[in-house]
Amino acid sequence: MSEQRGISRRAFLGAAAGSAAALGVGGLAATGGLGSLAAITGSPAAAATPPGARTYPFAGSHQAGIVTPAQDRMYTAAYDLTTTSRDELVALLRTWTTVAARLSAGLSAGPLGPTSGPYDAPPDDTGEALELGAAGLTITIGFGRSLFLGPAGAPADRFGIGDRIPEALVALPHFSGDDLDPMRGDGDLVVQACADDPQVAMHAVRNLTRVAFGTARVRWSQLGFGRTSSTSTAQVTPRNLMGFKDGTANLKAEETGPLEDHVWVQPGDGGAPGAWLAGGSYMVVRRIRMHVETWDRTSLREQEAIFGRTKGEGAPLSGGTEFTEPDFAAPGRDGTPLIPAVAHVRLAHPSLHGGARILRRGYNFTDGNDSLGRLDAGLFFIAFGRDPRTGFIPLQAALAAQDGLNEYIVHTGSGVYAVPAGVPAIGADGSLVDDAFIGAALFA
Amino acid sequence: MSEQRGISRRAFLGAAAGSAAALGVGGLAATGGLGSLAAITGSPAAAATPPGARTYPFAGSHQAGIVTPAQDRMYTAAYDLTTTSRDELVALLRTWTTVAARLSAGLSAGPLGPTSGPYDAPPDDTGEALELGAAGLTITIGFGRSLFLGPAGAPADRFGIGDRIPEALVALPHFSGDDLDPMRGDGDLVVQACADDPQVAMHAVRNLTRVAFGTARVRWSQLGFGRTSSTSTAQVTPRNLMGFKDGTANLKAEETGPLEDHVWVQPGDGGAPGAWLAGGSYMVVRRIRMHVETWDRTSLREQEAIFGRTKGEGAPLSGGTEFTEPDFAAPGRDGTPLIPAVAHVRLAHPSLHGGARILRRGYNFTDGNDSLGRLDAGLFFIAFGRDPRTGFIPLQAALAAQDGLNEYIVHTGSGVYAVPAGVPAIGADGSLVDDAFIGAALFA
Numbered sequence: 001m002s003e004q005r006g007i008s009r010r011a012f013l014g015a016a017a018g019s020a021a022a023l024g025v026g027g028l029a030a031t032g033g034l035g036s037l038a039a040i041t042g043s044p045a046a047a048a049t050p051p052g053a054r055t056y057p058f059a060g061s062h063q064a065g066i067v068t069p070a071q072d073r074m075y076t077a078a079y080d081l082t083t084t085s086r087d088e089l090v091a092l093l094r095t096w097t098t099v100a101a102r103l104s105a106g107l108s109a110g111p112l113g114p115t116s117g118p119y120d121a122p123p124d125d126t127g128e129a130l131e132l133g134a135a136g137l138t139i140t141i142g143f144g145r146s147l148f149l150g151p152a153g154a155p156a157d158r159f160g161i162g163d164r165i166p167e168a169l170v171a172l173p174h175f176s177g178d179d180l181d182p183m184r185g186d187g188d189l190v191v192q193a194c195a196d197d198p199q200v201a202m203h204a205v206r207n208l209t210r211v212a213f214g215t216a217r218v219r220w221s222q223l224g225f226g227r228t229s230s231t232s233t234a235q236v237t238p239r240n241l242m243g244f245k246d247g248t249a250n251l252k253a254e255e256t257g258p259l260e261d262h263v264w265v266q267p268g269d270g271g272a273p274g275a276w277l278a279g280g281s282y283m284v285v286r287r288i289r290m291h292v293e294t295w296d297r298t299s300l301r302e303q304e305a306i307f308g309r310t311k312g313e314g315a316p317l318s319g320g321t322e323f324t325e326p327d328f329a330a331p332g333r334d335g336t337p338l339i340p341a342v343a344h345v346r347l348a349h350p351s352l353h354g355g356a357r358i359l360r361r362g363y364n365f366t367d368g369n370d371s372l373g374r375l376d377a378g379l380f381f382i383a384f385g386r387d388p389r390t391g392f393i394p395l396q397a398a399l400a401a402q403d404g405l406n407e408y409i410v411h412t413g414s415g416v417y418a419v420p421a422g423v424p425a426i427g428a429d430g431s432l433v434d435d436a437f438i439g440a441a442l443f444a
Numbered sequence: 445m446s447e448q449r450g451i452s453r454r455a456f457l458g459a460a461a462g463s464a465a466a467l468g469v470g471g472l473a474a475t476g477g478l479g480s481l482a483a484i485t486g487s488p489a490a491a492a493t494p495p496g497a498r499t500y501p502f503a504g505s506h507q508a509g510i511v512t513p514a515q516d517r518m519y520t521a522a523y524d525l526t527t528t529s530r531d532e533l534v535a536l537l538r539t540w541t542t543v544a545a546r547l548s549a550g551l552s553a554g555p556l557g558p559t560s561g562p563y564d565a566p567p568d569d570t571g572e573a574l575e576l577g578a579a580g581l582t583i584t585i586g587f588g589r590s591l592f593l594g595p596a597g598a599p600a601d602r603f604g605i606g607d608r609i610p611e612a613l614v615a616l617p618h619f620s621g622d623d624l625d626p627m628r629g630d631g632d633l634v635v636q637a638c639a640d641d642p643q644v645a646m647h648a649v650r651n652l653t654r655v656a657f658g659t660a661r662v663r664w665s666q667l668g669f670g671r672t673s674s675t676s677t678a679q680v681t682p683r684n685l686m687g688f689k690d691g692t693a694n695l696k697a698e699e700t701g702p703l704e705d706h707v708w709v710q711p712g713d714g715g716a717p718g719a720w721l722a723g724g725s726y727m728v729v730r731r732i733r734m735h736v737e738t739w740d741r742t743s744l745r746e747q748e749a750i751f752g753r754t755k756g757e758g759a760p761l762s763g764g765t766e767f768t769e770p771d772f773a774a775p776g777r778d779g780t781p782l783i784p785a786v787a788h789v790r791l792a793h794p795s796l797h798g799g800a801r802i803l804r805r806g807y808n809f810t811d812g813n814d815s816l817g818r819l820d821a822g823l824f825f826i827a828f829g830r831d832p833r834t835g836f837i838p839l840q841a842a843l844a845a846q847d848g849l850n851e852y853i854v855h856t857g858s859g860v861y862a863v864p865a866g867v868p869a870i871g872a873d874g875s876l877v878d879d880a881f882i883g884a885a886l887f888a
Contacts, residue, residue: 073642073669075810080817114687115756119745126740127687127755128670128808131680183815198517198642199670202810206819210740217817223810225517225667226572226643236575243558243571296570296654301563311571312559364572366646366667367811369521371627373661375650 052133054196058101059426061279062264063419063438065138065194066359066384067253069232073198074224074363075205076285076382078144078187078415079216080151084158090443092215096141096191096208097423097437102430106134109207111429126210129203137200139208140192141438142283142417145169147188164442166265166274168282168387169418175400177411184287184413187219192283192382194361198223220413222287224363224380231361237314237322240379241290241364242408244307245314248322249349251359262357262391263384270387276441279421281384284358284392287365287413290378295408306404308343316345342402353394358385378409388416496577498640502545503870505723506708507863507882509582509638510803510828511697513676517642518668518807519649520729520826522588522631522859523660524595528602534887536659540585540635540652541867541881546874550578553651555873570654573647581644583652584636585882586727586861589613591632608886610709610718612726612831613862619844621855628731628857631663636727636826638805642667664857666731668807668824675805681758681766684823685734685808686852688751689758692766693793695803706801706835707828714831720885723865725828728802728836731809731857734822739852750848752787760789786846797838802829822853832860 056064081089099109108114110124129135148165150156193204202223209218228240229247233254240246251258260266267278295303304310308317308326316326318338326345332338339346350357361384366377385391400406420441425433500508525533543553552558554568573579592609594600637648646667653662672684673691677698684690695702704710711722739747748754752761752770760770762782770789776782783790794801805828810821829835844850864885869877 077813115744115754117744119748120743122741123687123744123747123755125687126685126736128683128685130683130687130756197670199808202669202808202821206736206740206821209819210737213737213741218813218819219817221810221812221819223667223669223812225646225669226641239572239574241570241572243567243569243574292570292650293654293657296650297566297657299564300559300561300567303567304563310559311567312574364643364646366519366665368665368667369662373524373663375653375662375665377646377650 052135052197054136055106055134056104056136056138058104058139058422059424060422061424062281063140063422064104065140065192066263066281066361066419067231067259068138068194069235069253070227070229070361071136071138071194071196071201072227073196073201074192074194074227074380074382075198075201075221076190076192076224076380077205077209077221078185078219079189079191079209079212080219081147081158081188081216083215084155086159086443088215089159090437092212093141093439094432094435094437095211097426097432098430099208099211100139100141100204100438101426103204103207104134104137104139105428105430106137107430109211126203126206129197129200132197132200132203135195135197135200137193137195137204139204140194140283140419142190142192142419143439143442144187144190144415144417145171146186151188161442164273164276166270166277166418168270168274168389169416170389170393172284172388172393172414172416173397175396175411177400177406177409178414179410179412180414181412184220185285185415187415189216190283190285190415190417198225222365222380224365226364228362228364228379229360231359241292241377242295242303242307244303244309244311245322246362246379247360248309248314251357258357259359262386263359265386274418276444277418277420281386281419282388282391283417283419284381284383284385284388285413285415285417286381286396286411288379288381288409289376289412291374291408291410292377293374298408305340306344308339308345317343340404342404344399344403344405347398347403348395352398354390356391356395358383358391358395384419496579496641498580499550499578500548500580500582502548502583502866503868504866505868506725507584507866508548509584509636510707510725510805510863511675511703512582512638513679513697514671514673514805515580515582515638515640515645516671517640517645518636518638518671518824518826519642519645519665520634520636520668520824521649521653521665522629522663523633523635523653523656524663525591525602525632525660527659528599530603530887532659533603534881536656537585537883538876538879538881539655541870541876542874543652543655544583544585544648544874544882545870547648547651548578548581548583549872549874550581551874553655570647570650573641573644576641576644576647579639579641579644581637581639581648583648584638584727584863586634586636586863587883587886588631588634588859588861589615590630595632605886608717608720610714610721610862612714612718612833613860614833614837616728616832616837616858616860617841619840619855621844621850621853622858623854623856624858625856628664629729629859631859633660634727634729634859634861642669666809666824666857668809670808672806672808672823673804675803685736685821686739686747686751688747688753688755689766690806690823691804692753692758695801702801703803706830707803709830718862720888721862721864725830725863726832726835727861727863728825728827728829728832729857729859729861730825730840730855732823732825733820733854733856735818735852735854736821737818742852749784750788752783752789761787784848786848788843788847788849791842791847792839796842798834800835800839802827802835802839828863
């Protein structure tokens with residue numbers, strides 16, 4: 001891990017707002033970005049790039065970790081602010097921008113790292129990722145509704161931004177089947193860390209938490225051990241804990257036109273209050289516990305009927321292979337459709353939702369077991385979209401009302417966040433360029 | 445994933461007690477074992493063996509997963525039996541042996557796999573690891589004290605084995621600093637699954653749980669996301685969540701003489717009742733939560749004094765490099781030893797414990813956070829030894845009494861298990877050879 005030795009802590013913290021050694025997208029992008037698509041698992045070049053060496057650029061018109069080819073492991077945390085100072089909030093976002101950029105480049109959280117003095121101060125990195133490299137780390141930062149409106153019981157609009165909440169950052173309605181734990185959802189801020197190595201993702205969240213001490217504290221956090229979506233056509237489709245391929249029809253990084261339509265907030269979206277969010281996106285998370293023991297005692301026929309796809313290949317029950325478009329009209333022997341009326345693939349299909357699509361980026365999770373010995377495991381659903389009102393909400397409403405999967409799942413956590421655009425450039429050591437930090441436009 | 449198609453479920457279950465297609469250690473070993481040591485992360489040949497393709501032989505004089513080079517990810521579960529039938533317990537161990545051998549070889553849990561009919565029956569594998577390969581999976585099975593003695597409130601000696609409990613399978617004493625949750629420890633049976641891919645490890649535990657339905661249920665389970673020990677000289681020493689290298693002085697697979705002295709139960713050990721355990725070992729697990737937020741605000745000087753090693757290199761404070769033997773007498777400038785009297789490296793050193801050593805095989809874990817926003821994270825300590833009375837117990841007693849780490853940790857779960865020897869041979873499809881299943885000697 002290369003380090004800038006000899007920079008004092010004081011000089012470093014000052015440099016966070018400076019502009020020295022600035023590299024734009026074209027700079028850091030040289031070590032990753034689209035050029036590294038060929039190194040994704042399953043492609044012939046996979047062996048050429050050891051996982052620890054992979055990097056994705058932090059700077060860009062959009063934040064990393066959205067259309068970045070979904071890494072295999074994830075740690076996501078939401079935070080509640082413990083300050084009511086706007087200046088402290090802005091300072092935190094500046095610091096997070098710098099630390100996130102450093103970690104994404106394979107540097108330690110601070111310039112002195114975990115092992116260099118001053119010996120009478122705590123190290124400025126916790127150290128457990130010292131030999132693990134960047135491991136394809138991306139860090140994505142978002143803002144919850146309570147950041148703008150205040151949490152219940154706290155002063156409303158603590159930070160003077162209540163009039164800048166985007167119109168589309170709505171509270172999710174109650175869906176049939178929700179059994180939400182408030183402490184597994186929401187939060188003022190959210191940080192999604194994805195990486196090829198779970199220890200690198202956890203290290204990132206831990207160090208962002210560490211530098212937030214006194215300003216924000218963790219509300220909830222979740223480790224995801226296996227990706228359940230592909231976000232690039234170069235990736236093999238993974239499987240969820242029901243054993244089915246997931247996200248076959250997901251939006252992919254290569255679909256640049258549809259990404260503008262369905263993922264990236266456009267100028268003018270969200271009304272005047274939300275103008276600062278252009279180039280950003282909305283992130284919806286749902287902790288979906290699966291009753292895996294019940295599922296595992298369900299016949300293969302029933303499982304395939306519920307998904308509307310074969311379990312092995314992942315082909316629609318109307319025929320073909322994984323990527324064949326489902327034929328919802330194709331009749332079976334008894335006259336009913338080959339793809340049942342309440343099959344997941346049908347209810348979730350864009351044709352039922354005015355063509356609306358979302359970019360899914362979820363992960364399998366397990367948090368041990370409950371007192372009855374049942375695994376507390378399932379899908380930590382993450383999706384990005386241009387407007388939850390036309391994307392996630394109608395989609396989930398349709399699924400909650402009819403999906404055959406509902407017998408086997410319960411939603412236990414929920415959150416929606418506005419994810420600002422990226423920073424156009426960042427210093428090689430994480431120092432800010434032209435004071436561009438994640439969310440700066442909100443406070444301009 | 446290769447499969448034996450065309451074998452009926454009925455024929456397969458019958459074959460579990462058969463001897464067709466038998467392969468001894470020399471058979472399955474051809475695809476892994478010591479020959480695959482060169483493929484461990486950090487060695488030049490790492491790129492030559494994709495993680496998914498790595499296999500370790502299930503059969504052998506000892507169970508796999510003890511001296512096997514510690515894989516990066518782990519899922520461990522303990523079970524309580526819900527039957528009082530000795531026959532059902534023995535049947536479960538036969539089935540587990542077959543399923544564990546199949547999964548270790550990269551096969552599905554049952555011959556029909558997750559995607560083949562009969563369509564009106566549940567699949568005999570849950571499917572989420574279908575494309576992931578064996579990923580270096582090992583499965584290690586052990587027996588808790590309650591298997592022999594009955595849990596409190598249940599009939600004692602349910603299975604007629606109460607007089608065969610090995611003398612060394614003792615209840616651990618209460619250690620200073622213990623704050624044990626009974627439902628995070630103990631259990632009649634334990635299954636440790638380790639792999640290069642966490643989804644493969646979790647899949648193994650899930651499928652062993654599935655086939656135990658009606659006979660045993662999960663008491664506790666734990667995901668470990670990063671190994672904290674090396675068990676081979678070919679491995680890079682990993683770091684724990686305090687950021688320090690861990691297990692530098694660990695027993696290694698290459699130390700065959702010391703392994704006999706300190707890990708493998710020898711004939712005559714454990715008294716006459718424990719004769720069946722020869723070739724096995726004892727497994728101790730401790731869920732050790734770390735107060736990482738407090739640790740992260742501790743000076744580097746203090747951190748290094750507590751461990752008695754440098755944080756970067758991992759060298760003893762008496763000088764040298766990582767593998768230099770500590771010089772506990774070396775004086776510092778003020779006359780006190782360079783390695784403090786209560787440093788972890790000193791208190792844990794074999795020289796303080798009559799030369800006793802244990803084989804550590806622990807993992808970093810995180811289970812989210814508590815209601816105060818503190819990460820619920822730490823070390824899931826696993827160790828194997830020949831006799832806990834002379835190995836783990838005096839070692840932990842010394843650490844619990846004096847270790848400077850105690851301010852930063854609390855033990856929240858604890859278990860001790862007798863781990864039987866391996867099976868000498870197993871069929872290529874997991875069928876038993878000469879009815880040899882894990883633990884057979886206990887029931888002979």
